[in-house]
Amino acid sequence: GFSARETTVTPALQEYRLWQALANFGGIDYFVMGTLDNKKDKRAYEKIRGVFSYAAEHEELLSSASSCADVLLVRSSYQIPDPEERGWIRVLTELHIPFDETLTASLGDRLKDNYKLIIMPNKGSIPAPLVPAISSYVKNGGKLLCSAKVPARDSQFLEILGLDSVSAEAEVYGSYFRTEEELVVPVGDSCLKCSDASAESLYSVMPAQKFGPPEVCYVQEEPTQSFGLYINTYGNGKAAFIPWKAGSLYYSEGYDVWFEFMKKVLEEKLGALSVAPTLSPMVEVTVGRCKEGTLLSFVNGSGHFGNSFFSPVEIENAVIELPWNEESFSCTSLYRKDNCTAELIDRKLRITVKKLGFFEQIVVNR
Numbered sequence: 001g002f003s004a005r006e007t008t009v010t011p012a013l014q015e016y017r018l019w020q021a022l023a024n025f026g027g028i029d030y031f032v033m034g035t036l037d038n039k040k041d042k043r044a045y046e047k048i049r050g051v052f053s054y055a056a057e058h059e060e061l062l063s064s065a066s067s068c069a070d071v072l073l074v075r076s077s078y079q080i081p082d083p084e085e086r087g088w089i090r091v092l093t094e095l096h097i098p099f100d101e102t103l104t105a106s107l108g109d110r111l112k113d114n115y116k117l118i119i120m121p122n123k124g125s126i127p128a129p130l131v132p133a134i135s136s137y138v139k140n141g142g143k144l145l146c147s148a149k150v151p152a153r154d155s156q157f158l159e160i161l162g163l164d165s166v167s168a169e170a171e172v173y174g175s176y177f178r179t180e181e182e183l184v185v186p187v188g189d190s191c192l193k194c195s196d197a198s199a200e201s202l203y204s205v206m207p208a209q210k211f212g213p214p215e216v217c218y219v220q221e222e223p224t225q226s227f228g229l230y231i232n233t234y235g236n237g238k239a240a241f242i243p244w245k246a247g248s249l250y251y252s253e254g255y256d257v258w259f260e261f262m263k264k265v266l267e268e269k270l271g272a273l274s275v276a277p278t279l280s281p282m283v284e285v286t287v288g289r290c291k292e293g294t295l296l297s298f299v300n301g302s303g304h305f306g307n308s309f310f311s312p313v314e315i316e317n318a319v320i321e322l323p324w325n326e327e328s329f330s331c332t333s334l335y336r337k338d339n340c341t342a343e344l345i346d347r348k349l350r351i352t353v354k355k356l357g358f359f360e361q362i363v364v365n366r
Contacts, residue, residue, distance in 0.1 A: 015044065016299070016358070065289065068294075072100050073089065083247065084121040085247065087245075096279055097273065100115075107126075107133075111133050121148060122247075144238075145239075148243075160234050161232055163195060163230065169190075172189065173208055176206055177227075179261065202228065203228035203229055207222065229241070246261065275322060276319060279319060283298055290363070294365075299358070300314075300315060314356065325347060332362065333360060340352060
């Protein structure tokens with residue numbers, strides 16, 4: 001804060017932010033109160049110089065790089081945080097499913113960019129001209145995932161989801177449902193009630209359970225008319241709707257039941273692919289294209305503990321897998337020399353980072 005302007009945040013966090021910017025195809029900048037020479041807290045300068053030196057050395061490659069993600073997440077604002085959006089951002093990152101972000105106002109243009117899955121968290125209203133474009137996108141083979149609020153008064157949007165109506169339902173705090181794997185998933189304090197026309201209704205929501213002594217808090221076994229997930233086949237595509245705030249609950253609480261449920265929807269129901277299923281959720285991975293080929297970036301966030309940031313724990317043998325239809329390939333590590341190996345297995349290129357500190361980038365050529 002401004003009251004502590006002579007002191008900076010931990011050097012590890014300053015370095016972390018810059019590596020994240022480079023990994024996500026952005027430029028880097030360093031802002032201080034005052035000037036670099038009269039700043040009293042200079043602890044991070046050596047680390048910052050290292051990042052800027054790396055960016056300067058590889059400027060031509062980095063400036064030509066862009067994302068090649070198959071998933072697009074739609075946000076209402078880049079300035080006002082939405083917990084539902086942030087929960088999905090967190091899950092996609094931790095699952096290593098590469099994704100891009102766009103604003104609702106820009107979605108019409110981005111529908112032409114061949115994304116396989118579009119995620120729209122908590123979008124209670126969208127511009128009316130967008131709805132026919134989204135309808136066409138799904139009919140032509142795209143996949144759509146909505147959670148929490150949707151444009152409930154737009155009949156064409158509800159048709160995409162395979163629903164007749166969506167209305168609010170009260171008194172659900174303490175409600176839950178079970179998945180096929182007997183995962184018990186709480187739905188928080190709100191769950192929308194849907195009248196389904198063509199959608200498949202999955203996971204009956206149990207009624208809110210009572211609080212108090214055991215003689216009055218017997219389990220209520222009869223399910224409600226609400227469901228935890230709706231799946232609809234629409235033309236050649238598919239739409240999924242989660243009528244409760246899965247992203248918000250995971251963002252605020254962090255329990256793995258929501259993580260596992262969201263993973264199930266993304267990977268099993270909608271076919272989203274993780275590029276590093278065995279890698280720690282604490283490592284961020286991005287996949288892009290550049291003039292030299294495919295650019296892979298790794299940012300090790302294992303130094304994040306509670307609300308503190310420390311230097312990360314070095315990880316050995318971090319693995320990423322890419323679909324690969326070519327017979328030839330070569331991989332070059334940029335941050336540490338000779339820091340990767342690669343092998344082709346069943347049309348997948350398995351790349352291993354030997355030692356991952358804070359950061360690594362790898363260029364893959366055909």
